[in-house]
Amino acid sequence: MIVKEFRELLRDRRTLGLLVGLPLILLVIFGYAANFYVDHVSAAVVGPQAEQVAASLPELFEVETVDADATDADARDLLRDDEVDVAIVTGSGAPTALIDGSNLFAAQTILGAVNATAGKIEPEVLYNPDLTTAWVMVPAIIGLILTFIGTIVTSIGLVREREAGTLEQLAVMPIKPGTVILGKIAPYFLLAAIDMAVVTVLGMLLFDVPFNGNVLVFALGAAIFLFAVLGIGVFISTISQTAGQAIQSAFFVLLPQILLSGMIFPLDAMAAGVRWIGYILPLTYFTKISQGVMLRGAGIDSLWPSFVVLTVMAVVIFTAATLRFRRDLAPERKVRA
């Protein structure tokens, strides 16, 4: 029995990968990425005393902008556009540190450092004044839910056709492969969109999470992100013969998105060796968009880099996945019939 089990296991590459790869992935992630401590924050110092104040800041602050002519409004714009984690506004009185509360761990670190100045700098937390964890997590959780539906539910739905043999039936029917793919994906797209709306509204009602930005910008980001994760789901379905295999494969995709997208551990606090993984994950960019729109009221003008990256990802992943799926529906002709 034991020998039989080992023989089966050695031929089940996915389970083997899960057994061998997962501990390694978890070890690497928790060793290098699981870090809540932020040891540097990006800062801007504006106003008449900018030079002097910038020079006196603790090492924690990596001053990127010093502008004596800039105003309080300019400082707030820098924060809203996610240019810096903190903007210090100098003037006649004590400087005010405007802290981006949507970047939770950085904000907590900055607040600690500012409080340690014993009143020399006054803190003002924007976008998340009480540094409530739920305010930061809810926009990220929306992305996670979309990822779950787009990746796991979609891939299982598609693999079920293969398992039941009905994919073959569809391939023979006079339905274009593109129509089959669209027909299979559209319900999941719609369900994910409804889920997203429900979670967003519930998050606002239950946890008082604000929605400061434009709903259309948020919806556009979500739609692009959905195409990316649906593409991953379709791709997984093309490399899986059973629902079990699809779930195993989806697990490999979901785990890094949860742990390395910045939704739990701040990207800035991760070791560079694993941080790059976070930057190739779609959820990283959707989280930037959802937190930016909901908490900071950011618009396309400041979020466009995330939109561009997400769009490129969505186009590449979705196209590659649907081309693979089409191949299952319409095999390439070796000889013209």
Place this chain on the structure above:
Amino acid sequence: MTFGVEDVSVTFGDTTALRDVTIEVPAGTVVAVVGGDGAGKTTLLRTLVREASPDAGRVSAPAKAELGFLPASSGSWAALTVAQNLDFAAGAYGLTGAARDERRSELLAAADLTAAKDRLASQLSGGMRRKLGFLMAIVHRPGLVVLDEPSTGVDPVSRVDLWRLIAQEAASGAAVIMSTTYLDEAERAGHLVVLDGGEVLVQGSYDEVRATFSGTVTSASTPVREAWSWRRGHDRHEYWPDDDASADREVVAPDLEDIVIALSLVRRLAGVSA
């Protein structure tokens, strides 16, 4: 209208699934393809419906709209009802509205499934589900109907029902080709094709196949040459390709099962002394 394949060869990697196969499927005829596991039956049918690509040869099949296909799997969606499955298939072929409703009622009545029209396909018996799959394949009155082992796993009563439906479809003018592992079914087909190792061993009507079969089949409790024998009931039948059976052997009139096995042995044991 005659469909079929001509000198078709299909390979998957290093494996030759079909080699120089030529088969005709005339309108109004049921062609039964028989053969053991790995004989190439499914590949032949998949080639006809353009799901497998030939490396060589010519495939003559109608456009998808004129093609009906029942795969070896159930051929229906488990979470849809009988009526919903039929409606989906009808819709895929452009049959909608009153015409669809009329066709659905007609087919359900013919297959004795009217009472089960609101049952989920997953709740049907194996035979009922295969009948549903068959109805879905013919809902649009296709010119060519391709059925991959429609009666495998189906109880004898349902098999009779299924055969009646298949025969009716051919009688109405469709060209029907089906694979089967049941030789009694194949005998009833207008034309049968015996495949082995991707090659056609023999084809024609049952009478033609019997008439062209040469050699002698004998029956005894112990065979003279084990390799050329097979079990039939309590005895073993033995094939003598050169009609040189031992005088003490009882000669039997070969049925289709004997013919299929004998021809397969000739192919496999080529070069072995008979």
